[in-house]
Every structure is written in C-alpha cells, then in structure tokens.
Amino acid sequence: MRNAILCFVPVLTLCFASSQLKAESSSTEPEPELRKEAMNIVKIFSDTLKPKLKEAIQSGGIEHAIKVCSVEAPKIAYDLSAQTGWSIKRVSLKPRNTNNARPDTFERNILTKFDLHQAKSDSSTLLQYSEIVNNKYRYMKAQAVEGICLNCHGSSISADAKKTLNQYYPEDLATGYALGDIRGAFSLVKEL
Numbered sequence: 001m002r003n004a005i006l007c008f009v010p011v012l013t014l015c016f017a018s019s020q021l022k023a024e025s026s027s028t029e030p031e032p033e034l035r036k037e038a039m040n041i042v043k044i045f046s047d048t049l050k051p052k053l054k055e056a057i058q059s060g061g062i063e064h065a066i067k068v069c070s071v072e073a074p075k076i077a078y079d080l081s082a083q084t085g086w087s088i089k090r091v092s093l094k095p096r097n098t099n100n101a102r103p104d105t106f107e108r109n110i111l112t113k114f115d116l117h118q119a120k121s122d123s124s125t126l127l128q129y130s131e132i133v134n135n136k137y138r139y140m141k142a143q144a145v146e147g148i149c150l151n152c153h154g155s156s157i158s159a160d161a162k163k164t165l166n167q168y169y170p171e172d173l174a175t176g177y178a179l180g181d182i183r184g185a186f187s188l189v190k191e192l
C-alpha cells in the first residue's frame with residue numbers, strides 16, 4: 001500500500017494524504033518504532049546544537065557563533081550517524097552549506113510540501129514526514145525559523161556577520177527568512 005502522510009504530530013486529525021507524492025514514489029506504511037527513533041535522534045541533534053549556538057553568541061558574538069556552527073553542526077551530524085547507524089543531515093531549498101545541505105529529489109519534494117503546508121498554517125515547528133522508499137526508511141522534520149535564527153538567516157544581518165558568512169559560505173543562499181518560515185529540515189535515512 002502506498003502511504004504518504006504529512007502531518008503535525010500532536011494533531012493527527014490534521015494529517016492528509018499527499019496525492020502528488022503517492023503518484024511519484026512507491027512506499028509502504030512507515031514503521032512507528034523507527035519514527036520514534038528518528039524523532040529521538042532529531043531531538044538529540046537539536047538539543048546539542050542549539051545550546052552551543054546560544055553559548056557561542058553570548059561568549060563571542062554572531063561572527064564567532066558562525067564559525068562554531070560551521071564546525072559543530074557537521075560534527076554533530078557525523079557523530080550521531082556513527083553512533084546510531086542512521087544517515088543524518090540537514091537539508092534546505094536554500095542551502096548555506098552547499099556541500100552538505102543540497103536536497104536530493106525526495107527531500108526537495110518534501111521540503112516543497114512543508115513550505116506549502118506552512119504557507120497555509122501558522123505552526124510549522126512539528127511538521128514531519130516519513131515514508132519507506134526503495135527499502136530505506138526516510139524521515140524528515142521541518143526546522144522553523146525562531147528569533148535567534150534571524151541573526152544568521154534573516155533579512156537584516158549585520159555587516160560583520162555577512163562578511164563572515166561570505167568567507168565561510170561564498171555560495172550561501174540561506175538568508176532572507178522571516179519568523180515561522182521553514183529554514184530546512186532534518187533528513188534521516190535508515191537502510192532496512
């Protein structure tokens with residue numbers, strides 16, 4: 001059976017089947033246990049990175065935090081992948097790290113759906129999606145823009161921060177976001 005479900009976690013009644021996705025890819029019912037595992041990994045990722053970012057901003061300002069993020073974010077993804085056996089990354093339709101964060105076709109599709117869904121609703125924080133594709137369990141969770149993110153992803157970034165971003169990410173596309181926008185998503189894959 002094909003089963004493509006896009007939903008807000010706590011409000012299952014809001015779930016809806018995605019007909020476009022159904023037409024494009026074959027899938028089976030996602031595994032609840034794997035989904036739980038994936039959600040847990042995302043939480044660990046987030047709970048590890050966010051405090052580091054906040055601490056870096058407080059101790060050395062935005063430019064320092066950009067440098068910290070450029071090292072810590074890929075490292076957390078790498079370590080978590082090694083520890084769990086899942087492939088773990090963050091992707092975006094407007095990537096900053098163009099080596100790591102460019103979406104594949106599946107991810108692009110889901111990110112576009114997240115954006116469409118977010119445009120119709122106020123709350124994007126819990127938007128997630130899972131599907132089994134080609135014997136792989138794929139899970140994505142949207143990451144919405146909060147106040148702190150605007151320092152480095154907003155539309156009025158300080159000149160110094162811009163300069164540092166240019167140094168580290170000359171192809172950066174990840175600015176111009178507003179509160180509540182979908183910045184990107186965690187994307188997890190487990191071979192079945």
Ligand code: HEC
Binds near residue numbers: 095150151
């Ligand atoms: C201090 C600056 C800074 C802040 C604040 C910040 N980011 Fe980022 N963000 C970065 C940098 C630098 C990268 C690239 C990291 C890398 O090389 O993997 C990045 C990458 C990302 C990515 C991965 C996709 C991509 O484009 O490379 C996502 C998703 C993301 N940020 C979301 C957020 C969200 C959501 C917030 C707020 C909770 C946030 N960021 C706050 C600097 C920041």
